[in-house]
Amino acid sequence: MAAVTADQTTQGTAGTADEAEAGRLAAFDATVAADDRIEPRDWMPDAYRASLIRQMAQHAHSEIIGMQPEANWISRAPSLRRKAILMAKVQDEAGHGLYLYSAAETLGTSREELLDKLHAGRQRYSSIFNYPTLTWADVGAIGWLVDGAAITNQVPLCRCSYGPYARAMVRICKEESFHQRQGYELLLALSRGTPAQHEMAQDAVNRWWWPSLMMFGPPDDASAHSAQSMAWRIKRHSNDELRRRFVDICVPQAQALGLTLPDPDIRWNEELGQHDYGEIDWTEFQEVLKGNGPCNEQRLTQRRTAHENGAWVREAAAAYADKHAARAGTAGTAAQPVEATA
Amino acid sequence: MTAALALGDDALVLSHRLGEWAGHAPVLEEEVALANIALDLLGQARMLLSFVGDEDQLAYLREERSFRNVQLVEQPNGDFAHTMARQLYFSIYQHLLYEELATGEGEFADLAAKAVKEVAYHRDHAEQWVLRLGDGTTESHERMQLALDALWRYTGELFEPVEGVDVDPHALRDGWLAAVTSVADRATLALPSGPQSGAWAAGAGRQGLHTEPFGRMLAEMQHLHRSHPGASW
Numbered sequence: 001m002a003a004v005t006a007d008q009t010t011q012g013t014a015g016t017a018d019e020a021e022a023g024r025l026a027a028f029d030a031t032v033a034a035d036d037r038i039e040p041r042d043w044m045p046d047a048y049r050a051s052l053i054r055q056m057a058q059h060a061h062s063e064i065i066g067m068q069p070e071a072n073w074i075s076r077a078p079s080l081r082r083k084a085i086l087m088a089k090v091q092d093e094a095g096h097g098l099y100l101y102s103a104a105e106t107l108g109t110s111r112e113e114l115l116d117k118l119h120a121g122r123q124r125y126s127s128i129f130n131y132p133t134l135t136w137a138d139v140g141a142i143g144w145l146v147d148g149a150a151i152t153n154q155v156p157l158c159r160c161s162y163g164p165y166a167r168a169m170v171r172i173c174k175e176e177s178f179h180q181r182q183g184y185e186l187l188l189a190l191s192r193g194t195p196a197q198h199e200m201a202q203d204a205v206n207r208w209w210w211p212s213l214m215m216f217g218p219p220d221d222a223s224a225h226s227a228q229s230m231a232w233r234i235k236r237h238s239n240d241e242l243r244r245r246f247v248d249i250c251v252p253q254a255q256a257l258g259l260t261l262p263d264p265d266i267r268w269n270e271e272l273g274q275h276d277y278g279e280i281d282w283t284e285f286q287e288v289l290k291g292n293g294p295c296n297e298q299r300l301t302q303r304r305t306a307h308e309n310g311a312w313v314r315e316a317a318a319a320y321a322d323k324h325a326a327r328a329g330t331a332g333t334a335a336q337p338v339e340a341t342a
Numbered sequence: 343m344t345a346a347l348a349l350g351d352d353a354l355v356l357s358h359r360l361g362e363w364a365g366h367a368p369v370l371e372e373e374v375a376l377a378n379i380a381l382d383l384l385g386q387a388r389m390l391l392s393f394v395g396d397e398d399q400l401a402y403l404r405e406e407r408s409f410r411n412v413q414l415v416e417q418p419n420g421d422f423a424h425t426m427a428r429q430l431y432f433s434i435y436q437h438l439l440y441e442e443l444a445t446g447e448g449e450f451a452d453l454a455a456k457a458v459k460e461v462a463y464h465r466d467h468a469e470q471w472v473l474r475l476g477d478g479t480t481e482s483h484e485r486m487q488l489a490l491d492a493l494w495r496y497t498g499e500l501f502e503p504v505e506g507v508d509v510d511p512h513a514l515r516d517g518w519l520a521a522v523t524s525v526a527d528r529a530t531l532a533l534p535s536g537p538q539s540g541a542w543a544a545g546a547g548r549q550g551l552h553t554e555p556f557g558r559m560l561a562e563m564q565h566l567h568r569s570h571p572g573a574s575w
Contacts, residue, residue, distance in 0.1 A: 064370070067365045067373070068365045071365040074361045075361060075562050076562060076566050078570070079402075080397050081575075083384065084385065084388070087364070087377050087380055087381050087384065090364045090365070091364075091373070091374055091378060094373035095374055098370055098374070101370075111370075136575075186575075193574060194572075196570060197570065302366070306366045306367065306368070307368075309421075311368075313368035313369065313475070313482070314368060315478070315479050315482070316478025316479050317474050317478065319482075320474040320478045323477065
């Protein structure tokens with residue numbers, strides 16, 4: 001629990017405005033330093049609020065855009081069991097998006113506002129989802145590598161200083177771990193299957209390995225938000241630290257899968273007790289972030305189109321709710337049974 | 343086994359169509375809801391097809407003329423109103439059918455008892471949306487009416503007798519018509535002029551005669567499986 005709430009601090013005290021501000025900041029800093037949680041009604045610095053909105057929105061958008069590369073294979077899943085697993089996973093991602101938008105809304109923004117920013121290209125989503133799913137094995141590679149990288153990034157967020165975000169991450173990480181195991185198992189079945197299936201699995205790992213490493217963000221010396229996020233305990237570990245941890249996890253898993261990682265420079269460093277690995281193509285990373293990746297345009301267009309095509313449905317839901325609220329003598333759309341973003 | 347194949351194919355094909363909505367739904371809640379319904383139906387399909395043989399062989403290696411689903415479920419998604427009209431017609435049919443099967447002692451009693459709970463949700467979801475769209479805006483009202491009209495001709499087939507399904511088709515039809523009429527009334531919509539009209543045309547999906555979009559749907563669904571004969575996934 002935070003030491004001081006916004007309500008308490010607005011009560012008249014003897015000090016000047018500056019002193020009051022300093023007091024609120026001190027209380028905030030003490031809460032963070034004590035590893036307690038900041039809650040929605042607590043006072044927080046504007047920059048902390050803005051930084052969280054930026055990060056949580058990007059996280060929510062990633063869940064929503066991330067449905068596309070996998071949904072691309074729902075209609076072609078090669079067995080009914082795999083089809084059920086994939087549909088359940090894509091459904092979970094929509095659910096994660098909902099948790100995260102709700103959590104972001106506790107900071108005074110709205111889902112509609114955030115989606116508008118996504119559609120206008122003013123907020124980002126994870127660079128990884130700008131890569132295409134070209135074969136069925138890509139679904140497994142996404143589960144193993146992309147979800148694996150996401151979990152490595154997100155488990156520390158379960159202890160992040162902002163309560164609603166931390167609680168959302170606890171729920172999300174449980175489901176993500178499940179997806180990651182299923183992706184690994186999918187790749188294992190392919191790797192141990194026919195030669196054509198094995199080749200399909202290796203090809204997918206070759207294409208998804210480097211983009212997965214890029215999910216951890218720019219190197220520490222080029223990361224704009226890292227230092228402040230770590231000071232605020234939104235973030236617990238640096239990009240490079242998490243990236244290396246991920247490589248250390250993946251190397252033995254690739255061996256168990258019977259697949260290779262497409263990096264001749266990966267080797268165990270006895271002295272440091274960790275793996276060395278090759279140089280990431282940061283030019284490619286920057287290009288993808290700038291909108292020049294293979295699927296940036298396609299992903300955003302599909303999202304915008306779904307939203308625009310759905311406008312009349314959301315308007316209908318809102319109109320219906322208003323009519324029935326009016327008939328029931330209650331005000332507004334609060335009673336509508338399904339939340340519409342219209 | 344005609345019955346298990348007929349009911350299994352209904353669930354399999356409708357599940358596939360709903361799966362096509364993933365990433366395209368009008369609101370995030372519907373991404374969750376449509377996937378949820380698709381998953382329930384896929385679960386039913388897998389159980390029903392397993393009564394007949396290997397689920398994957400049946401799903402992926404039969405050709406169009408061997409599928410026994412009604413034509414209603416294979417209809418393309420269209421706009422959200424078309425999808426909801428299809429859901430309304432089918433889920434009320436399936437709910438009444440499974441309620442009946444669940445009380446009997448036939449081979450589907452256990453499956454129907456489990457599935458009827460899921461289908462009650464699907465029915466509620468479809469009814470709620472038909473109400474919202476019918477009684478929402480002018481545009482949504484028009485779209486919902488068009489959708490009910492367009493799919494009406496595929497509803498007659500739901501009440502053709504199926505070998506091995508021990509339910510009186512006439513009673514099923516009466517119950518279905520009453521339920522659909524009630525929803526349409528409350529939604530300020532009109533049903534096409536009724537079972538005696540020419541619109542009440544029975545299709546022949548149960549005999550393996552399908553509509554043109556179905557072949558393309560199967561081509562997509564089966565392509566990968568057929569490209570790797572004998573492989574496991």
